[in-house]
Amino acid sequence: MPSPSVFHEVLCAVFQVREHLPGEPPVLSVLLWQRAFDPQAGSWSLPGGSLQADEDLKSSALRQLAEKVDLRQVAHLEQLSVFSEPDRIPGPRVIASSYLGMVPSDSQPNLPQDTRWHPVSMLPEISFDHRKIVERARSRLAAKLSYTNIAFALAPAEFSMSALSDIYCAALGYPVDSTNLLRILSRRGVITATGTVGRTGPSGGRPPALYRFADKQLRITDEFATLRPPL
Amino acid sequence: MPSPSVFHEVLCAVFQVREHLPGEPPVLSVLLWQRAFDPQAGSWSLPGGSLQADEDLKSSALRQLAEKVDLRQVAHLEQLSVFSEPDRIPGPRVIASSYLGMVPSDSQPNLPQDTRWHPVSMLPEISFDHRKIVERARSRLAAKLSYTNIAFALAPAEFSMSALSDIYCAALGYPVDSTNLLRILSRRGVITATGTVGRTGPSGGRPPALYRFADKQLRITDEFATLRPPL
DNA sequence: ACAAAAGTGTTCGTGCTACACCCATGG
DNA sequence: CCATGGGTGTAGCACGAACACTTTTGT
Numbered sequence: 001m002p003s004p005s006v007f008h009e010v011l012c013a014v015f016q017v018r019e020h021l022p023g024e025p026p027v028l029s030v031l032l033w034q035r036a037f038d039p040q041a042g043s044w045s046l047p048g049g050s051l052q053a054d055e056d057l058k059s060s061a062l063r064q065l066a067e068k069v070d071l072r073q074v075a076h077l078e079q080l081s082v083f084s085e086p087d088r089i090p091g092p093r094v095i096a097s098s099y100l101g102m103v104p105s106d107s108q109p110n111l112p113q114d115t116r117w118h119p120v121s122m123l124p125e126i127s128f129d130h131r132k133i134v135e136r137a138r139s140r141l142a143a144k145l146s147y148t149n150i151a152f153a154l155a156p157a158e159f160s161m162s163a164l165s166d167i168y169c170a171a172l173g174y175p176v177d178s179t180n181l182l183r184i185l186s187r188r189g190v191i192t193a194t195g196t197v198g199r200t201g202p203s204g205g206r207p208p209a210l211y212r213f214a215d216k217q218l219r220i221t222d223e224f225a226t227l228r229p230p231l
Numbered sequence: 232m233p234s235p236s237v238f239h240e241v242l243c244a245v246f247q248v249r250e251h252l253p254g255e256p257p258v259l260s261v262l263l264w265q266r267a268f269d270p271q272a273g274s275w276s277l278p279g280g281s282l283q284a285d286e287d288l289k290s291s292a293l294r295q296l297a298e299k300v301d302l303r304q305v306a307h308l309e310q311l312s313v314f315s316e317p318d319r320i321p322g323p324r325v326i327a328s329s330y331l332g333m334v335p336s337d338s339q340p341n342l343p344q345d346t347r348w349h350p351v352s353m354l355p356e357i358s359f360d361h362r363k364i365v366e367r368a369r370s371r372l373a374a375k376l377s378y379t380n381i382a383f384a385l386a387p388a389e390f391s392m393s394a395l396s397d398i399y400c401a402a403l404g405y406p407v408d409s410t411n412l413l414r415i416l417s418r419r420g421v422i423t424a425t426g427t428v429g430r431t432g433p434s435g436g437r438p439p440a441l442y443r444f445a446d447k448q449l450r451i452t453d454e455f456a457t458l459r460p461p462l
Numbered sequence: 463a464c465a466a467a468a469g470t471g472t473t474c475g476t477g478c479t480a481c482a483c484c485c486a487t488g489g
Numbered sequence: 490c491c492a493t494g495g496g497t498g499t500a501g502c503a504c505g506a507a508c509a510c511t512t513t514t515g516t
Contacts, residue, residue, distance in 0.1 A: 391468085392468080392469090393467075393468075409468085409469095410468085410469070410470080413469085431466090431467080431468095432466080432467070434465085434466060434467080435464095435465065435466050435467070436465085436466040436467030436468070437466080437467055437468045437469080438467090438468080439467080439468060439469090440468080440469080456478095457477080457478065458478090459478090459479090461479085461480090
């Protein structure tokens, strides 16, 4: 192995569906911190940092999130792609492995001063190539919502179907009918009824049945939309 | 950036659908080379090697395939995941980025002595964690066959539908009806008729119409099997 | 004429969307 | 008893699987 070794960093696009304006439906938001110093002081960056000698990438991602932004409730974390252009950031070469992370909508982590949730529909100025990572994370999340149970990582432990369809709507960017969503997800065995009911809302209405996700691990629920095996 | 830099290698799982036994339908095969020296002398490895200072990962992968196994007709190459366990191979730490590559079934690259195509159904002893990479590449390929036009990278420039369904069959591991395949792919605009016909086979029969792929770039052709946007 | 392979048409099932209608609760 | 939201039922459609039937060639 005669060739040069390089630095390696992990960058995490962590999403939460959260209320941005009170009374409005919740929106998909991503966790960013603001750079205090150059390069690109003032712009917003993804949390992350450099890989240590004794950890693999995923452990590193979890460590950085816990240490730097005090985030410990990551319900799901998966690899996106690697960004390896030699000049992707100024200074010595750093290869970035990007991750998609998600925290449930009911968790309220304590964040440092420089760190904030930003609705993905109104992102501030983003550092380096981090915007591309956010975009990729977003589209990966949208795609996986349709054929996996990945929403378990965005939803609280128990939820009404209208709350869940709000989450899908926020993540996908278009309305999702809660009545059909129930049928799809229960037929696939993704969610199960708890048997309990929630409280009725502030403006009246029937109290909703509550559901939970059957698994808290990622599962493919709709493999092979087409070209499936015979029999 | 106080932390250690590490070596970084690229590993390519390159597939071709090729005739293994004459007269039999073609099978999905992967390109491997046999290690002459320890560690793990005799076992078979994926082509690849270490990243240079001035190249990104994809360029590196293409370079290594051209230099080391004289392979220049790679029709598609995409990133799989990164393997970063500190002790994944003996010796100093090396992080591996894995790639999925594909070669059209009609190209016949010249291979070095130690390099050979192996049907994925009868793999030899594989080095280190390379088997895991082959498996992942295989399942990624199978998945993408159903919702993208990725078969363009496995098929020759022009082909009959029965030849194409042989390719799908080899890559998926189960039979694919050529008549339905035609309908699916032409409806999606993935393939178009050339207007010409091929030669009839050695055992007689009607000469087949020839088709070609409309794009030679990867395209998603069946986004959102479910939960699609309204209207 | 017959075998072999390609191409066409038809039936059927499945799964999702859309929407109308019914139910439960608070004021 | 009415407004508000939750839940159920149903019709329709789009797409693909399976398979029978027809067409075109070589021998």
